[in-house]
Amino acid sequence: MPSEIPHPDPHLDRVRVDESPDLGALFHRLNNQLGIILANAELVEAKSADDTSRSRGTQIIASAMDAIAITQEIRSRAKRGW
Numbered sequence: 829m830p831s832e833i834p835h836p837d838p839h840l841d842r843v844r845v846d847e848s849p850d851l852g853a854l855f856h857r858l859n860n861q862l863g864i865i866l867a868n869a870e871l872v873e874a875k876s877a878d879d880t881s882r883s884r885g886t887q888i889i890a891s892a893m894d895a896i897a898i899t900q901e902i903r904s905r906a907k908r909g910w
Contacts, residue, residue: 858899870889
């Protein structure tokens with residue numbers, strides 16, 4: 829049975845990975861959002877006046893980078909048909 833992912837259209841409950849012509853667009857949108865999170869975390873890290881805030885920025889950066897890598901892995905597996 830094909831895997832299912834949430835679809836951004838609130839009128840559609842779910843879309844099957846193997847039936848979605850817009851799957852690439854979904855990954856693109858997700859990567860764009862992760863890029864925004866990453867850029868803002870880098871600003872927090874760079875502009876923080878105290879070690880605690882810098883550390884939090886560093887943690888967010890690491891998490892965003894992990895999420896980007898996971899997104900790439902999911903996309904790769906989806907292309908291979910899981």
